[in-house]
Amino acid sequence: MDVRVRGGGPVEPFFSARDLLATEYDLEQPVVVQIRDNPDERTMVGHYDDRHELIVSRRAATSAMARELALHEFAHMARYEEGHPSHLQPTEEALFLALAGRSVERRKLSHCYQIANHMKDIYADDITLDIGPTAKLVDFMESSLARALVETPSSAPVGWTRLTETADPEITAVNAAFALALLERHDAIDADHRLYDLAAAAAADAPSIPFPQFKTHFRSLGNDPDESEYRKALVDVTRTYALSNEQAAD
Incomplete structure:
Protein backbone atom coordinates (compact mmCIF):
# COMPACT_ATOMS: atom_id res chain seq x y z
CA MET A 1 0.00 0.00 0.00
CA ARG A 67 -3.91 8.26 12.99
CA GLU A 68 -7.51 7.24 13.68
CA LEU A 69 -8.81 9.79 11.16
CA ALA A 70 -6.38 8.52 8.52
CA LEU A 71 -7.33 4.90 9.19
CA HIS A 72 -11.00 5.82 8.87
CA GLU A 73 -10.42 7.49 5.50
CA PHE A 74 -8.25 4.62 4.26
CA ALA A 75 -11.11 2.27 5.18
CA HIS A 76 -13.43 4.34 2.98
CA MET A 77 -10.96 3.82 0.15
CA ALA A 78 -10.93 0.08 0.77
CA ARG A 79 -14.73 -0.02 0.61
CA TYR A 80 -14.64 1.96 -2.63
CA GLU A 81 -12.13 -0.40 -4.25
CA GLU A 82 -14.11 -3.48 -3.26
CA GLY A 83 -17.20 -1.98 -4.87
CA HIS A 84 -19.27 -1.90 -1.70
CA PRO A 85 -22.76 -0.50 -2.47
CA SER A 86 -22.49 2.01 0.37
CA HIS A 87 -19.67 3.72 -1.49
CA LEU A 88 -21.07 3.46 -5.00
CA GLN A 89 -24.75 4.27 -4.48
CA PRO A 90 -25.39 7.90 -5.56
CA THR A 91 -26.82 9.74 -2.56
CA GLU A 92 -28.88 12.04 -4.78
CA GLU A 93 -30.65 9.07 -6.36
CA ALA A 94 -31.67 7.64 -2.98
CA LEU A 95 -32.86 11.03 -1.75
CA PHE A 96 -34.94 11.49 -4.88
CA LEU A 97 -36.59 8.12 -4.36
CA ALA A 98 -37.20 8.82 -0.68
CA LEU A 99 -38.55 12.35 -1.03
CA ALA A 100 -40.28 12.34 -4.42
CA GLY A 101 -43.44 14.45 -4.35
CA ARG A 102 -42.69 15.97 -0.95
CA SER A 103 -41.47 19.38 0.08
CA VAL A 104 -38.53 19.20 2.51
CA GLU A 105 -36.94 22.24 4.09
CA ARG A 106 -33.31 22.89 3.22
CA ARG A 107 -32.13 22.24 6.78
CA LYS A 108 -33.56 18.73 6.82
CA LEU A 109 -32.32 18.01 3.31
CA SER A 110 -28.79 18.89 4.43
CA HIS A 111 -29.20 16.54 7.37
CA CYS A 112 -30.29 13.75 5.01
CA TYR A 113 -26.91 13.99 3.31
CA GLN A 114 -25.26 13.77 6.72
CA ILE A 115 -27.27 10.63 7.52
CA ALA A 116 -26.19 9.12 4.17
CA ASN A 117 -22.60 9.79 5.24
CA HIS A 118 -23.31 7.96 8.51
CA MET A 119 -24.36 4.94 6.45
CA LYS A 120 -21.01 5.02 4.66
CA ASP A 121 -19.19 5.55 7.94
CA ILE A 122 -20.79 2.44 9.43
CA TYR A 123 -19.24 0.29 6.73
CA ALA A 124 -15.88 2.07 6.81
CA ASP A 125 -15.70 1.75 10.58
CA ASP A 126 -16.65 -1.91 10.45
CA ILE A 127 -13.09 -2.13 9.13
CA THR A 128 -11.44 0.35 11.49
CA LEU A 129 -13.01 -1.03 14.66
CA ASP A 130 -12.04 -4.56 13.68
CA ILE A 131 -8.35 -3.78 13.18
CA GLY A 132 -7.64 -0.73 15.33
CA PRO A 133 -7.95 0.25 19.01
CA THR A 134 -11.35 1.64 19.96
CA ALA A 135 -10.75 3.65 23.16
CA LYS A 136 -9.84 6.94 21.46
CA LEU A 137 -12.83 6.72 19.13
CA VAL A 138 -15.18 6.14 22.07
CA ASP A 139 -13.71 9.16 23.87
CA PHE A 140 -14.01 11.25 20.69
CA MET A 141 -17.67 10.38 20.27
CA GLU A 142 -18.41 11.12 23.92
CA SER A 143 -16.77 14.54 23.81
CA SER A 144 -18.38 15.38 20.45
CA LEU A 145 -21.87 14.56 21.71
CA ALA A 146 -21.31 16.43 24.99
CA ARG A 147 -20.21 19.49 23.03
CA ALA A 148 -23.21 19.24 20.70
CA LEU A 149 -25.60 19.11 23.66
CA VAL A 150 -24.08 22.27 25.10
CA GLU A 151 -24.48 23.98 21.73
CA THR A 152 -28.05 22.77 21.20
CA PRO A 153 -30.62 25.58 21.40
CA SER A 154 -32.50 25.67 24.68
CA SER A 155 -35.75 24.91 22.82
CA ALA A 156 -34.79 21.61 22.54
CA PRO A 157 -21.59 13.40 16.41
CA VAL A 158 -21.44 12.43 16.51
CA GLY A 159 -19.24 10.35 14.58
CA TRP A 160 -16.89 11.69 12.02
CA THR A 161 -19.34 14.05 10.35
CA ARG A 162 -18.78 17.65 11.36
CA LEU A 163 -21.44 19.39 13.45
CA THR A 164 -22.67 22.88 12.71
CA GLU A 165 -21.63 25.76 14.95
CA THR A 166 -24.96 25.58 16.77
CA ALA A 167 -26.07 21.97 16.94
CA ASP A 168 -29.58 21.16 15.71
CA PRO A 169 -31.32 18.93 18.27
CA GLU A 170 -32.87 16.66 15.65
CA ILE A 171 -29.66 15.74 13.83
CA THR A 172 -27.82 15.62 17.17
CA ALA A 173 -30.22 12.86 18.26
CA VAL A 174 -29.55 10.95 15.02
CA ASN A 175 -25.81 11.43 15.50
CA ALA A 176 -26.11 9.96 19.00
CA ALA A 177 -28.03 6.97 17.63
CA PHE A 178 -25.30 6.46 15.04
CA ALA A 179 -22.53 6.59 17.64
CA LEU A 180 -24.18 4.04 19.93
CA ALA A 181 -25.10 1.77 17.04
CA LEU A 182 -21.57 1.75 15.66
CA LEU A 183 -19.98 1.03 19.03
CA GLU A 184 -22.55 -1.63 19.90
CA ARG A 185 -21.97 -3.38 16.56
CA HIS A 186 -18.42 -4.00 17.75
CA ASP A 187 -19.00 -4.46 21.49
CA ALA A 188 -16.81 -1.40 22.02
CA ILE A 189 -18.82 0.21 24.82
CA ASP A 190 -19.95 -0.88 28.27
CA ALA A 191 -23.63 -0.72 29.23
CA ASP A 192 -22.94 1.91 31.90
CA HIS A 193 -20.86 4.22 29.70
CA ARG A 194 -21.63 7.94 29.98
CA LEU A 195 -22.40 8.04 26.25
CA TYR A 196 -25.75 6.36 26.99
CA ASP A 197 -26.74 9.20 29.33
CA LEU A 198 -25.68 11.79 26.75
CA ALA A 199 -27.62 9.97 24.04
CA ALA A 200 -30.72 9.87 26.25
CA ALA A 201 -30.44 13.63 26.74
CA ALA A 202 -30.10 14.14 22.98
CA ALA A 203 -33.17 11.99 22.36
CA ALA A 204 -35.16 13.95 24.96
CA ASP A 205 -34.23 17.22 23.25
CA ALA A 206 -35.70 15.95 19.95
CA PRO A 207 -38.99 14.18 20.75
CA SER A 208 -39.99 14.05 17.07
CA ILE A 209 -37.01 11.80 16.28
CA PRO A 210 -37.66 8.05 16.76
CA PHE A 211 -34.31 7.50 18.43
CA PRO A 212 -34.58 3.70 19.00
CA GLN A 213 -35.59 3.23 15.37
CA PHE A 214 -32.50 5.07 14.11
CA LYS A 215 -30.19 3.15 16.44
CA THR A 216 -31.67 -0.17 15.35
CA HIS A 217 -31.40 0.82 11.71
CA PHE A 218 -27.71 1.71 11.93
CA ARG A 219 -26.79 -1.23 14.14
CA SER A 220 -28.59 -3.85 12.04
CA LEU A 221 -27.21 -2.87 8.64
CA GLY A 222 -26.19 -6.07 6.86
CA ASN A 223 -22.49 -6.65 6.36
CA ASP A 224 -22.73 -7.47 2.66
CA PRO A 225 -25.87 -5.94 1.12
CA ASP A 226 -26.44 -5.98 -2.61
CA GLU A 227 -27.15 -2.74 -4.45
CA SER A 228 -30.92 -3.04 -4.10
CA GLU A 229 -30.80 -3.86 -0.38
CA TYR A 230 -28.52 -0.94 0.37
CA ARG A 231 -30.61 1.49 -1.69
CA LYS A 232 -33.73 0.44 0.21
CA ALA A 233 -31.97 0.88 3.58
CA LEU A 234 -30.81 4.37 2.60
CA VAL A 235 -34.24 5.34 1.27
CA ASP A 236 -35.93 4.09 4.44
CA VAL A 237 -33.70 5.99 6.87
CA THR A 238 -33.87 9.15 4.75
CA ARG A 239 -37.66 9.04 4.64
CA THR A 240 -37.85 8.37 8.38
CA TYR A 241 -35.83 11.48 9.15
CA ALA A 242 -37.35 13.80 6.58
CA LEU A 243 -40.89 12.93 7.63
CA SER A 244 -40.21 12.66 11.37
CA ASN A 245 -42.16 15.79 12.28
CA GLU A 246 -45.21 14.58 10.33
CA GLN A 247 -45.04 11.17 11.98
CA ALA A 248 -44.72 12.72 15.44
CA ALA A 249 -47.77 14.88 14.77
CA ASP A 250 -49.78 11.82 13.74
Missing part, protein backbone atom coordinates in the same frame (compact mmCIF):
# COMPACT_ATOMS: atom_id res chain seq x y z
CA ASP A 2 1.59 3.19 -1.25
CA VAL A 3 0.96 6.37 0.80
CA ARG A 4 2.55 9.67 -0.20
CA VAL A 5 2.23 12.68 2.12
CA ARG A 6 2.56 16.18 0.66
CA GLY A 7 2.31 19.63 2.17
CA GLY A 8 5.08 19.65 4.73
CA GLY A 9 3.14 18.06 7.57
CA PRO A 10 3.68 14.99 9.75
CA VAL A 11 3.90 11.66 7.97
CA GLU A 12 3.87 9.27 10.94
CA PRO A 13 0.08 9.20 11.55
CA PHE A 14 -0.56 8.31 7.93
CA PHE A 15 2.14 5.65 7.75
CA SER A 16 0.97 4.18 11.05
CA ALA A 17 -2.62 4.03 9.74
CA ARG A 18 -1.32 2.42 6.54
CA ASP A 19 0.44 -0.27 8.54
CA LEU A 20 -2.70 -0.99 10.57
CA LEU A 21 -4.90 -1.28 7.49
CA ALA A 22 -2.35 -3.51 5.77
CA THR A 23 -2.77 -6.16 8.48
CA GLU A 24 -6.13 -7.10 6.92
CA TYR A 25 -6.63 -5.04 3.74
CA ASP A 26 -4.70 -3.60 0.83
CA LEU A 27 -5.31 -0.78 -1.61
CA GLU A 28 -4.46 -1.25 -5.26
CA GLN A 29 -4.27 2.47 -5.99
CA PRO A 30 -1.72 4.73 -4.27
CA VAL A 31 -2.95 7.26 -1.69
CA VAL A 32 -1.86 10.90 -1.98
CA VAL A 33 -2.33 12.85 1.27
CA GLN A 34 -2.48 16.62 0.82
CA ILE A 35 -1.99 18.58 4.07
CA ARG A 36 -3.32 22.12 3.83
CA ASP A 37 -3.06 25.07 6.18
CA ASN A 38 -6.71 26.10 6.32
CA PRO A 39 -7.84 24.97 9.81
CA ASP A 40 -11.53 25.08 8.82
CA GLU A 41 -11.14 22.93 5.72
CA ARG A 42 -13.17 19.74 5.81
CA THR A 43 -11.39 16.47 5.31
CA MET A 44 -12.16 15.31 1.79
CA VAL A 45 -11.50 12.09 -0.11
CA GLY A 46 -11.41 11.79 -3.90
CA HIS A 47 -11.15 8.69 -6.05
CA TYR A 48 -9.42 8.92 -9.43
CA ASP A 49 -8.26 6.51 -12.14
CA ASP A 50 -4.68 6.47 -10.86
CA ARG A 51 -4.97 7.31 -7.14
CA HIS A 52 -7.01 8.06 -4.05
CA GLU A 53 -6.57 11.55 -2.63
CA LEU A 54 -7.03 12.64 0.98
CA ILE A 55 -7.12 16.37 1.70
CA VAL A 56 -6.74 17.16 5.39
CA SER A 57 -6.13 20.32 7.38
CA ARG A 58 -2.84 20.76 9.20
CA ARG A 59 -4.78 21.02 12.45
CA ALA A 60 -6.34 17.59 11.89
CA ALA A 61 -3.04 16.10 10.73
CA THR A 62 -1.33 17.18 13.95
CA SER A 63 -4.19 16.29 16.32
CA ALA A 64 -4.31 13.40 18.76
CA MET A 65 -6.82 11.69 16.46
CA ALA A 66 -4.70 11.97 13.30
